Amino acid sequence: MTEQQTRTISPRSIGTSLDRVDGREKVTGTASYAVEHADVNGTAAPLSLWLVTSTVAKGRITGVDASKALAHHGVSAMLDHTSAPRLAQTDNAELAILQDDRVGFRGQVVALVLAETSEAAREGAALVEVTYEQEPHEAELREDNATYRPDKVNPDVETDTDEGDVDAALAAADVVVDQTYRTPYEHNNPLEPHATLAWWEEREGREVLSMFDSTQGVHGVVQALAPMLGLENDQVRVRAPYVGGGFGSKGEAHAHVMAVALAARTTAGRPVRLAVTRQQMFSLTGYRTATISHVRLGAGRDGRLTAIEHAVQEQTSVVREFAEQTASPTRMLYAAPNRRTSHRLAQLDVAVPSWMRAPGEMPGMYAHEVAMDELAVACGLDPIVLRERNEPDLDPETGKPFNDRRLLDCLHRGADRFGWSTRPAGPRARLEGDWWVGTGVASATYPAMRQPGNQARVTALDGGRYEVAIGSVDIGTGARTVLTQIAADALEVEPSDIDLAIADSLLPSATVAGGSSGTSSWGSAIVAAAQLFREDHGAHPDPGVHTTASAADDPAAEDYAFHSFGAVFAEARVNRWTGEVRVPRLHGVYSVGRVINPRTARSQLVGGLVMGLSAGLFEESHRDPRFGHVVTQDLATYHVASHADVLDVDAEWLEESDEVFTPMGSRGIGEIGIVGTAAAVANATFHATGVRVRSLPLTPDHFLDA
Ligand code: MOS
Numbered sequence: 001m002t003e004q005q006t007r008t009i010s011p012r013s014i015g016t017s018l019d020r021v022d023g024r025e026k027v028t029g030t031a032s033y034a035v036e037h038a039d040v041n042g043t044a045a046p047l048s049l050w051l052v053t054s055t056v057a058k059g060r061i062t063g064v065d066a067s068k069a070l071a072h073h074g075v076s077a078m079l080d081h082t083s084a085p086r087l088a089q090t091d092n093a094e095l096a097i098l099q100d101d102r103v104g105f106r107g108q109v110v111a112l113v114l115a116e117t118s119e120a121a122r123e124g125a126a127l128v129e130v131t132y133e134q135e136p137h138e139a140e141l142r143e144d145n146a147t148y149r150p151d152k153v154n155p156d157v158e159t160d161t162d163e164g165d166v167d168a169a170l171a172a173a174d175v176v177v178d179q180t181y182r183t184p185y186e187h188n189n190p191l192e193p194h195a196t197l198a199w200w201e202e203r204e205g206r207e208v209l210s211m212f213d214s215t216q217g218v219h220g221v222v223q224a225l226a227p228m229l230g231l232e233n234d235q236v237r238v239r240a241p242y243v244g245g246g247f248g249s250k251g252e253a254h255a256h257v258m259a260v261a262l263a264a265r266t267t268a269g270r271p272v273r274l275a276v277t278r279q280q281m282f283s284l285t286g287y288r289t290a291t292i293s294h295v296r297l298g299a300g301r302d303g304r305l306t307a308i309e310h311a312v313q314e315q316t317s318v319v320r321e322f323a324e325q326t327a328s329p330t331r332m333l334y335a336a337p338n339r340r341t342s343h344r345l346a347q348l349d350v351a352v353p354s355w356m357r358a359p360g361e362m363p364g365m366y367a368h369e370v371a372m373d374e375l376a377v378a379c380g381l382d383p384i385v386l387r388e389r390n391e392p393d394l395d396p397e398t399g400k401p402f403n404d405r406r407l408l409d410c411l412h413r414g415a416d417r418f419g420w421s422t423r424p425a426g427p428r429a430r431l432e433g434d435w436w437v438g439t440g441v442a443s444a445t446y447p448a449m450r451q452p453g454n455q456a457r458v459t460a461l462d463g464g465r466y467e468v469a470i471g472s473v474d475i476g477t478g479a480r481t482v483l484t485q486i487a488a489d490a491l492e493v494e495p496s497d498i499d500l501a502i503a504d505s506l507l508p509s510a511t512v513a514g515g516s517s518g519t520s521s522w523g524s525a526i527v528a529a530a531q532l533f534r535e536d537h538g539a540h541p542d543p544g545v546h547t548t549a550s551a552a553d554d555p556a557a558e559d560y561a562f563h564s565f566g567a568v569f570a571e572a573r574v575n576r577w578t579g580e581v582r583v584p585r586l587h588g589v590y591s592v593g594r595v596i597n598p599r600t601a602r603s604q605l606v607g608g609l610v611m612g613l614s615a616g617l618f619e620e621s622h623r624d625p626r627f628g629h630v631v632t633q634d635l636a637t638y639h640v641a642s643h644a645d646v647l648d649v650d651a652e653w654l655e656e657s658d659e660v661f662t663p664m665g666s667r668g669i670g671e672i673g674i675v676g677t678a679a680a681v682a683n684a685t686f687h688a689t690g691v692r693v694r695s696l697p698l699t700p701d702h703f704l705d706a
Pocket residue numbers: 216246247248249251355356357358359513514515516
């Protein structure tokens with residue numbers, strides 16, 4: 001593989017709101033999502049799969065009786081731990097389903113039913129009788145059981161940090177904020193459920209598994225499944241042409257993907273399809289752990305921080321470890337000579353937690369930014385002035401200079417736009433009718449990530465057109481559109497001259513649509529391939545010539561800490577009689593490098609703000625520790641913000657370009673919109689009412705109690 005040193009590209013299409021290149025297919029309904037690919041591998045329609053899941057939280061399966069299920073019309077087979085195909089590798093216990101009689105959490109896959117129709121499969125699954133020998137389980141996160149120290153936290157960073165003498169600095173501080181903040185379990189709930197269609201065939205004497213999967217990364221699914229199935233990577237092909245959102249829950253393959261692969265191995269080539277139900281998405285496809293953040297801030301009377309401590313407690317699953325990096329933004333956000341962070345987990349007999357939009361930053365920045373608001377009140381300072389006084393010269397975490405830290409620019413721009421200067425000192429300064437009215441602000445930050453391991457291929461076609469190929473996925477973000485723009489500008493042609501090929505693991509390798517790293521990672525590879533192509537083949541290439549390349553890191557990148565920043569402003573109205581919270585205005589200003597496509601970027605940032613608003617006001621999964629499962633397992637009981645809740649929400653960005661980070665000048669925008677938003681709303685409700693809420697969501701009871 002050629003590694004190409006990239007040069008900054010001149011924006012021509014970049015920076016314009018090119019229409020979504022797949023917009024027509026989507027709005028006219030001709031875009032096929034995973035299980036809609038009915039016509040694969042010959043004429044037989046796919047069999048439908050239904051998952052039978054455990055009704056106990058921990059124990060052993062003592063029997064599976066499928067006699068009634070198999071007698072049901074349309075049902076063709078049942079697979080359990082005694083009959084499912086064996087796996088070659090079982091290290092990933094979340095994926096290694098049906099290999100033994102152990103049950104690790106309520107809702108785990110214990111059997112599969114195959115049938116001619118989805119209805120018959122569902123009815124058949126209901127008729128499977130599973131008996132268990134139940135064992136005592138632990139399914140409740142508490143301060144006294146979250147004591148386990150993981151080796152690393154997501155994605156692969158230090159569990160604890162400790163610099164200076166936090167205790168001494170707190171003892172000597174003029175002002176101390178010492179509070180505990182809580183965030184609830186949250187579930188990703190993308191619009192399209194997790195869904196997979198798979199079939200096995202033999203090609204040239206080798207088994208080949210083909211899949212359409214609703215995933216954020218086709219290569220990642222191959223890499224997860226192939227070794228477990230005893231296959232080489234080139235024996236698995238995964239495609240994901242259209243994906244109806246993921247928010248992180250489709251970032252890694254979950255158990256349902258393996259269920260389809262195993263079931264399809266038994267059907268002599270007939271395809272098998274599964275769409276996970278909304279209810280099953282509350283146990284099988286990942287979620288955000290609840291968090292408990294113990295925050296202590298020490299400061300002088302002028303608000304200058306002398307100590308920052310953020311000790312996190314949260315949970316993981318005994319089945320597979322996932323440790324959310326909740327205190328990680330605290331490590332780099334504000335200056336303070338003494339700082340300490342830690343993460344401790346309860347290891348519970350529960351479903352496996354995973355990525356959810358801005359894992360770490362979202363719950364961590366809620367805690368940190370509400371604590372900063374409390375410090376501003378304690379010091380009698382405007383919260384923006386408090387942040388000005390704690391702006392670091394260098395990244396407090398690494399000691400490196402920031403690439404382009406424009407947090408204060410975001411705060412100042414937002415303050416102008418929002419009309420911050422007329423804000424009464426408050427709290428409880430404005431009553432309009434039955435509504436207390438207040439405003440709040442919070443910072444946002446998200447690391448800029450460029451993943452290694454991305455390659456792109458440029459091929460000359462007839463008529464001055466080019467195919468540009470990379471195995472990345474567009475999960476609804478607009479990736480297909482912005483990659484087309486990047487390819488066009490890198491090749492110095494029109495976007496209409498580009499045939500972009502993505503979402504197939506046969507294409508050059510690409511990393512996951514996650515960590516807000518997609519555009520940076522894939523776009524840099526495309527620029528590398530385009531520039532090398534031009535060097536090798538010139539401006540008038542022969543049709544058919546092609547170049548594959550990956551982007552070499554800019555050596556200057558070693559010298560900087562790369563982060564994006566933002567400022568979120570919220571107005572909240574709290575009903576004095578009912579405690580209902582409304583957010584009539586929510587405004588975010590971001591520094592995210594160059595924006596490739598203003599329309600799709602705005603959609604990402606506004607979407608993040610809305611998801612943060614939703615987390616602020618509504619989202620909360622309730623686990624019943626007696627049974628170990630989440631009981632709010634539908635969209636009637638798990639509330640997400642709907643149109644009537646989303647009023648004036650807007651996002652804007654600073655004009656800039658981060659050319660050390662990527663040849664496009666962009667940094668990534670998928671997650672930063674959710675960061676800090678719940679804190680801004682919470683801070684606005686304090687300003688409105690004088691009631692400080694230290695646990696999400698901001699339900700009416702908090703305000704009625706006061
Ligand atoms: Mo995002 S939670 O990294 O898909």
